[in-house]
Amino acid sequence: MKGLLKFIGTLGLLYGVSSGMAARAQETGAREDTAQVRTIPLWGHVKDGFTYAALHGTFVTLMREDSTVVDTMHVQCFNSGTPQEDTYYKFDVPARRARYIIKAEHPDYYPEYVDCTVRYVARNPYVDARHHEMRRRPYASFADRSLGEVVVKATKIRVAYRGDTVVYNADAFNLSEGAMLNELVRQLPGAELKPNGEIYVNGRKVDYLTLNGTDFFKGDNRKMLDNLPAFTVQQVKVYDKTTDRSEFLGYDTEKKAYVMDVSLKREYNTGYMANVAAGGGTDSHYAGRAFGLRYSDRSRVTLFGGMNNTNVYNDRPGENGEWPEESLTNGEFVTRQTGGEFFWQNKAKGIENSLTANAEWSDRDVNRKSATEAYLPQGNRYTRSSSLQDVDYMGVNANNWLTWKTKDHLLTVHSYVGYDRTDTHGYARDAAFDADPSAVGGIDEVLDSAFLLPSSGSARMRWLNRSSTRSLFEEWKYNVGHDMMWDAKLPWGDNLQLRFTGSLSRTENDRFEHYLLDYASSGSGADRRNRYDRGRRRNYYYQPSAEYTFNFPNDWHFLTYYNVSSK
Incomplete structure (x- = not known):
């Protein structure tokens, strides 16, 4: 009897253990089934290994690490017809750790295999595979192919x-x-x-x-x-x-x-280009410009220069024949400018740098003269005035943009520097008379005589008041600035950005002025003043900042940031 009870107890214990193991197995299977319900996209890109151009018609196979096939597809195209054209594929894979082998096949290229390991899913909304950089087969392998029917049409679609x-x-x-x-x-x-x-x-x-x-x-x-x-x-x-x-x-x-x-056009994607124009006209007017460009698929060097004294900053009319606003400037405007650009990017377009520099000189001379007559009951009043203004300007500036991009990092840096200087010389004078001074001569002769004659004057020209101003204004300023931004994709799916923006500028100006005001009826003599103003101004600005973005699988993004500003 005791032996029978012991045997029954043993069977019960074994049944309990097996039931527990079966329940745990069912629970584990349920968890696996639940995990398989959630998927994330696995993205990849296919390019020519030499030109990095998009490859249409590529067939892609997704395999597990034991080479069993999971899924297949042909690549699709994004930004078709633009320089950013991109051929890509997208597979939906379980949101769990796994290792995959991805094969890309194209009739004109050798097959390209890429290993992709999903290490950490967390809040990652997608997984990026390494780009397929495919190598073209030798020409002989497909030289015997014949073209299909070709139809040539004369009509060109605009x-x-x-x-x-x-x-x-x-x-x-x-x-x-x-x-x-x-x-x-x-x-x-x-x-x-x-x-x-x-x-x-x-x-x-x-x-x-x-x-x-x-x-x-x-x-x-x-x-x-x-x-x-x-x-x-x-x-x-x-x-x-x-x-x-x-x-x-x-x-x-x-x-x-x-x-x-x-x-x-393809034949102009690499080479040299130059453009020169020059002309002359009456009254010693001239205009000229030159442009040179050396370019390739991944680099570009540009130099340009121009000058003219035809009162125009842009030396050609607008769309409807109108001249730009700068051409309507009074006086004489002479401008000279030169500059250049250097652009370079690496083969994979992951590093790109662009440097531009410009220098400009201009001289603006304005001479205004006027003669007026006012009709008053007590007698007419005659006025003569003249002003001269000469503005010399010089400006230099340079900008540099650097971009460095990898799969998980993006760095952009913009730096700039500029310097400007302006010198303005002015001379203005005017006088009022109780008799018409035209008999003395033109405006300049009348004013010269008025500032030489005493207040009594002569019978044919007696001035009532006269004033003159001589001025000199000098101003120079410089500014430098820097904007650096670094973005990173974190392994668990979030984004981090660190940024620093700063600038410094300084302006200095000096103003000199000699002023004269004289009334004939005044017995106290002329009012003479010498004025001097000096201005100094310095500004700076900086702002470091940090930005953290929580990315969720349902395409929601929660942004947090912190910054410190000098203002």
Whole structure:
């Protein structure tokens, strides 16, 4: 009996253990099934290993680490038809630790394998795989391929729409020989070019004018509009461009820029370009300018210079034949300027640097003269006045933009420095008379005589009052600034940004003035004053800041930040 009870107890114990193990196994399976319910996207990009261009038609296979196939797809395209064109793939994978092998296949390229390990999911909304940089097969491997039927059509379409991108075909427009880019832009349907270089397309202002997808004298459109020959242009595209930071983080954090991008024809993607213009006219008027450009797919060196004394800052009329506002300046305006740009980016476009520098000199001379007559009951009053003003200006500035981008880091640095100096010389004088002084001569002769004669004067010219002012104003200022921003993607899915912005400026000016006021009826003599004013001003600004963004899988972002400002 005792043996039977012991046997039954043993069976009960074994049944309890097995039931507990089965329950734990079911619980573990349920947890695994629950984990499989949540997935995150695994993104990847496919590019030509030499040109880093997008590769359409690539077939991608996602495999586990034991080479069993999980999923397959053909790549899709983002920003099609723009310099930012990108071919990518996206697989939904379980949100847990795992290792994958991703194979990319293209008929003209060797297969490219990429290992991708999902180490830490947490709040990461997606996983990025290393880019597939595919190597092209030797030409002989596909030299025997024949083309299909080719249809040639004579009609050229001027405007096409690719999604939200407007594409203009430059060859479809009739332009005069030697035309520059500005003449092409004026003919684009829906486009309007302002005298100062601002461009509007369908009533919306273009933020940046770019060349082959890169900035060209950022903010100064006229450099490209006036100097780039239209025959080198293949297409002009207008679209909304995502900022570098938004593209890096994977969601929009800044407003998109409205961009007009100029794409050069293939034969002009590398080489040299020069443009020289000169002319002369009556009264010793002249105008001249020169522009030189050396460019390639990843670098660009530009030099330019110009001068004229034709009272214009921009030496050509606007869209409707009107001259820019600077050409309406009184007096004589002489300007000279020179500058350049250096642009470089590495093969992977992860490092990019742009340096621009400008120097300008100008001389503005204004001479005003007037002769008036006032009709009064007690007798007419005659006035003669003259003023001379000479403004000499010199300005130098330089800007440098550096961008360094990796998979998990983005560093942007903008530094600038500027110096300006202005010297203004002035001389003004006027006199009032009780008789018409025209018999003495012109305005200058009358004023010279008035300041030489005593108050009694002569029978034909007797002045009532006279005044003169000689002035000298000197001002110089400099400013330097720096803006550095570093963004990082953290392993658990959040973002961190550290930023420092600072600037320093100083202005100094000196004003000298000699003033004379004299009344003929005054017995106390002339009022003579020597004035001197001195101004000194120094400003500085700094603001370090830190920003932390919590990213949640449902595309919610919670932003926290802290900054310290000098103001």
